[in-house]
Amino acid sequence: MVSFPLTKGHGLHRHHSHNHHHLYKRHASVIKEDTAVQKVFKIPDFVEKILFLAYSRDRNHAACLKLHSLRLVSKVWQSVIDGSAILQSLAYSAPKTHSGGDKFGICHDHLDEIANTMKMVHHLQGDASRTTGIKELNRCAHLFAHRAHASNIPVTKPAMNRLYLLFEGTASPEWMRDLKVFTDDRTHDINRSDDSTISYYYHLSNPHGINIDEVINSVVSILRLFYSFEENFTIEKIILSYYNSAWEPDHTLPSYYRDDFEIISYLWSPYGVPIGRRGLRVKANDVLRLLPFIPQQKGTKPDRTASKRSRTQVMNLPRIGVSA
Numbered sequence: 001m002v003s004f005p006l007t008k009g010h011g012l013h014r015h016h017s018h019n020h021h022h023l024y025k026r027h028a029s030v031i032k033e034d035t036a037v038q039k040v041f042k043i044p045d046f047v048e049k050i051l052f053l054a055y056s057r058d059r060n061h062a063a064c065l066k067l068h069s070l071r072l073v074s075k076v077w078q079s080v081i082d083g084s085a086i087l088q089s090l091a092y093s094a095p096k097t098h099s100g101g102d103k104f105g106i107c108h109d110h111l112d113e114i115a116n117t118m119k120m121v122h123h124l125q126g127d128a129s130r131t132t133g134i135k136e137l138n139r140c141a142h143l144f145a146h147r148a149h150a151s152n153i154p155v156t157k158p159a160m161n162r163l164y165l166l167f168e169g170t171a172s173p174e175w176m177r178d179l180k181v182f183t184d185d186r187t188h189d190i191n192r193s194d195d196s197t198i199s200y201y202y203h204l205s206n207p208h209g210i211n212i213d214e215v216i217n218s219v220v221s222i223l224r225l226f227y228s229f230e231e232n233f234t235i236e237k238i239i240l241s242y243y244n245s246a247w248e249p250d251h252t253l254p255s256y257y258r259d260d261f262e263i264i265s266y267l268w269s270p271y272g273v274p275i276g277r278r279g280l281r282v283k284a285n286d287v288l289r290l291l292p293f294i295p296q297q298k299g300t301k302p303d304r305t306a307s308k309r310s311r312t313q314v315m316n317l318p319r320i321g322v323s324a
Contacts, residue, residue: 044080052086067091092157102244104156110212111155111240111265114219117143118268124169124235126227137223144216152211155264159209160242164190164201164261165218167226168237171198175231182225192255198233199255201241215240219267238268 040046055066067087071078081087092105121136155163171179173195183191183200190201202222204210219238226233243249245260253260266273 042076044076047077047080048084048087051081052084052090055090088157095157102160102162102242104158104160106264107153107155107157107212108265110153111215111267114144114212114216115265115267115273118219118238119272121268123270124223124226124268125233126230127232128230131227134224134227137220141216141220144213144220152213155210155212155215155240161205161207161209162243163204163210163264164241164243165204165215165222165267166237166239166241166261167198167200167202167222167235168239169198169233169235170196171233172196172231175226175229175233178229178231179226190249190251192251192253192257194255197255198235201249201261215267236269237266239266240264 034042041050051067051070067081067090071081081091088105091109092107095103095105117140121133121140124133124137126132126134171193176193176195176198179193179198179200180191183189186203188203188205190203192199192201202218204214204218206214223235226235240263241261242264243260244262247260249260
C-alpha cells in the first residue's frame with residue numbers, strides 16, 4: 001500500500017498518466033457544408049429578388065437605410081445592392097431631369113438622418129467672447145463618425161459634382177471680411193453675402209461624386225471655420241442645393257437670388273426643417289389653414305368629393321427636389 005503522495009517524478013504517476021493519454025488525442029475538424037438557406041443567399045439573383053420583395057412595400061420610407069446597412073453583410077450583397085437597378089430605385093428617389101440637363105435620384109433617407117441628428121443643435125452663433133452651439137456641433141460630429149454604414153453612400157445616383165452647401169444668416173462687417181478672405185482662394189465657391197446677410201455656397205467637389213460623409217464633414221468643418229473668425233455671426237439655415245443652370249455661376253448676384261439653385265434637402269435650422277414627405281405635409285397643412293374660408297351657398301350640400309381629393313393631394317406630396 002502506498003502511503004506517500006505521488007509526484008511527477010514517481011514511476012507510478014508516469015505509468016498512470018500514460019494509460020489515459022489517448023483520451024485527449026486531437027481529431028481532425030469536420031468541415032460543414034452550407035445549408036440550403038445559406039446557399040440561396042450566396043446566389044446574387046436570389047438575393048436581389050428577396051431584398052426587393054422584402055422592402056418594395058416599405059411605407060416608412062426607410063428602405064434606403066435598411067438596404068445600405070445590408071451592404072455590410074458580405075461582398076456579394078454589397079455588389080448586388082450597388083449593381084441592381086431595382087434595388088437602387090428603392091434607395092433613391094425617382095430620377096428627375098433638372099434644368100441643367102442632369103438627371104439623378106437623391107438618397108433622401110440618409111439626408112433626413114443628418115437633419116434628425118442636427119436637431120440637437122439649437123443655435124449656431126458666436127462672437128469674440130462666446131460660442132453658442134459648438135458643443136452640440138462637436139457631439140453631432142462624434143455621432144456621425146460612428147455611422148460607418150453611411151460613410152460611402154453617394155448622395156445622388158448617378159454621382160453629381162454640382163452640389164453646394166448653402167449657409168444663410170446674419171453677421172457683422174468684420175465677420176464678412178474674414179469670409180471674403182477665405183472665399184477668395186476658393187474659385188468654385190459662390191459668395192453672395194452683403195454687408196450683413198450671409199449667403200455662402202460652399203462647393204462640394206469630388207470627381208467621383210459626393211458621398212454622405214463628405215456632406216457631414218463639410219458642414220462641421222465650415223461651421224468651425226465660422227467660429228474661428230471670432231466675430232459676431234448667426235446661422236439661420238443650412239441647405240444642400242444643386243446648381244441647375246447650364247451657365248457658369250454668377251458671383252455678382254444679390255444675396256436673395258435663388259433661381260439658379262434648386263433645394264435638395266434642408267439640413268438644419270433653429271426652427272426645425274421639413275423631413276421627407278412628412279415634413280412637406282406639415283408645411284402644406286400650415287399653408288392650407290391660412291387660406292380664406294369659402295362659405296357654401298344655402299340649400300347646397302358641401303362637396304365632400306372635392307375636399308377628399310384635396311386632402312389626397314396633400315398626403316401624396318413628393319419629397320424635396322423630386323417631381324410629383
